[in-house]
Amino acid sequence: MFTSRTFLRVSATAAGGFVASLYFDDAVLAQQSAQPQHLNYPPDAFIHIKPDGQIIIHVNRIEMGQGVHTALPIVLADELDADWSQVVPELAPAADVYKDPVAGFQFVGGSGSVAHSFQQYRELGAKMRAMLVAAAAERWKVMPAQCRTESSIVRGPAGQTAKYAELAERAARMPVPASVQLKKASEFRLIGTRLPRLDSRPKCDGSQKFGLDLDLPGMKVAIVAHPPTERRRMSAAESKITVPGFGGPPERKSSKYAVTLPLLGGPVLQSRQARCLSPAQRNSGRSHNALEEVRQAAHGSHSWPEVPRMKDRSRAHRLHSRVNECGSYLVSFTTAIR
Amino acid sequence: MIGDRSVVTIEGIGADPVGRAVQQSWISKDVVQCGYCQSGQIMSAVALLKAIAKPADTNIEQSMGGNLCRCGTYVRIREAIKAAAQQLK
Numbered sequence: 001m002f003t004s005r006t007f008l009r010v011s012a013t014a015a016g017g018f019v020a021s022l023y024f025d026d027a028v029l030a031q032q033s034a035q036p037q038h039l040n041y042p043p044d045a046f047i048h049i050k051p052d053g054q055i056i057i058h059v060n061r062i063e064m065g066q067g068v069h070t071a072l073p074i075v076l077a078d079e080l081d082a083d084w085s086q087v088v089p090e091l092a093p094a095a096d097v098y099k100d101p102v103a104g105f106q107f108v109g110g111s112g113s114v115a116h117s118f119q120q121y122r123e124l125g126a127k128m129r130a131m132l133v134a135a136a137a138e139r140w141k142v143m144p145a146q147c148r149t150e151s152s153i154v155r156g157p158a159g160q161t162a163k164y165a166e167l168a169e170r171a172a173r174m175p176v177p178a179s180v181q182l183k184k185a186s187e188f189r190l191i192g193t194r195l196p197r198l199d200s201r202p203k204c205d206g207s208q209k210f211g212l213d214l215d216l217p218g219m220k221v222a223i224v225a226h227p228p229t230e231r232r233r234m235s236a237a238e239s240k241i242t243v244p245g246f247g248g249p250p251e252r253k254s255s256k257y258a259v260t261l262p263l264l265g266g267p268v269l270q271s272r273q274a275r276c277l278s279p280a281q282r283n284s285g286r287s288h289n290a291l292e293e294v295r296q297a298a299h300g301s302h303s304w305p306e307v308p309r310m311k312d313r314s315r316a317h318r319l320h321s322r323v324n325e326c327g328s329y330l331v332s333f334t335t336a337i338r
Numbered sequence: 339m340i341g342d343r344s345v346v347t348i349e350g351i352g353a354d355p356v357g358r359a360v361q362q363s364w365i366s367k368d369v370v371q372c373g374y375c376q377s378g379q380i381m382s383a384v385a386l387l388k389a390i391a392k393p394a395d396t397n398i399e400q401s402m403g404g405n406l407c408r409c410g411t412y413v414r415i416r417e418a419i420k421a422a423a424q425q426l427k
Contacts, residue, residue, distance in 0.1 A: 065371030065409045200365040203373030204380060206348035210373075 047076070047128050049168035053152060055080070056088050060098035060117065061108040063091070063199055068113045070198045072121050075114070078190040079125030079183060082164070083152035089198050126180040128171070135171040136162045348377035356426060357384050363422035371409035378405045383419050392423050 048056040057076050063069035069089040077087050092098040099106045102116040129149055136154035137144040139162065146157040152164040164171075185192075202208040339345070351357030360383050363369075370376045379402065386393055386401040393401070398416050407415070 063372075065373070067371075196365065197368050197370065199373065200368065200370050203370040203376050204348075204361045204364045205352055206377055208373055 047080075047124065049164050049171075051165055051168075053083070053086050053163060053165045054088055055082050055086050055152070055164070056090050058092035058098075059089050060092045060100070060106065061113050063089070064108070066108075066113070067197060068108070070195065071114050072117055073198060074190045074195060075118055075121040076125035078188055079122045080129045081149040081151065081189075082125075084190060084195065086152060087198065122182055123180060126182055127177055130177045130180050131171040131174040132164055132167050134174045135167045136160075138174075139167075139170070348381060351381065351384055354384065356387050356422075359422045359426050360384050360387065360418070363418040363425065367414050367418040367421060369411050369414040369418050371411055375405055375407045376411075379407065379411075379415055383415070383422070386419065387423055387426065391426065393419060 047058070048054075050056065055077070057073040059069050059072050061068045061072070069091070073087050073089045074084075076082075077084055094106060100112070100116050101120045102112065130144070133144045133147045133149060133154055136147055136156060140147075140156045140158075140160050142157055148155045154162050154164070154167060156162075199208070346354065346357075352361055357380075360380055364376070364380060369379075382402050382405050386397065389401070390397050395416065398419055402415065402419075
């Protein structure tokens, strides 16, 4: 059964007015049906049209430089006829509705973001637009077909105009259309054009938050100390190493990634005092210094030997060696998990 | 202030005319990708432009050599530095 549920969230904001957001829940129900994957089910995401006209588009994938926090908003905003200058992307939280509509789980990768979510984000924009038009038509007592939309404004047959922001609350109460007419390619205004990235400014003024900035109550910080050669196991002596001020000794089963450690061959140091480190302290290089201390303690002050070149090493190991040299241990984790 | 020295970070560099020009240039040239290194890139670029108003490619390569970018935005970084230098002239 494909039914459509729409959740409405109307909440007062500190600045006054309402935030009306639409939540298309078809995908959740679709996934409860017999065929959970590879369905062309309708879109599911949040659109927030704020009282100041800002349109927040939740993107169901992490932006990591590939441009998806610009690309998918372009797709949605085009069908929505939104004022592009008012569009703000936001990373969607982890939830069923944000699963990749093709793969059936929430992820980013494989160069599939736009290919998988193109239809999804178009339909989402088109449905929201239809509901805004329905709200305006109801207000003006005209037919929806008599209304036009452009740049976050609905225009009526007698020259009436209404901004999306002032229609948002009423629009959120309108039924979600089961199907909706999408634009012809010739009608695209944003899709296919080159637009500046939406994530530039926060990445140029220090306001962007990265994974490293995450701080949760009681959170501990683990540091991977990489071995100087590939496939090396932690020695008995190394397993007893402690770093002053950074807790220890190293634990090999202290994270859910423990399974990767034999492959990485390095100890995970879990700090008893890490909870005392604020993000600012971590960013100040404290954790980097701790890693250096571990290296010094484990391998002495001599320089690390060059990574041996083995004929048979896998791609994963090759990549691991490379990122190892760059100190990017998160990528090593991901690689090892594969 | 740290001791008797003032410290400017990426959060405050926009208050400086050169810093503002570099940030604007970074945005208009679409330099950033993942963004992780860009705070450092911008700070290095500002330092470069304060030392050399019209840097050549070799100046850029030498003075920006301490900042690595895994996304490989180097070509646009060079363009953006030159555009900022042009704008500050």
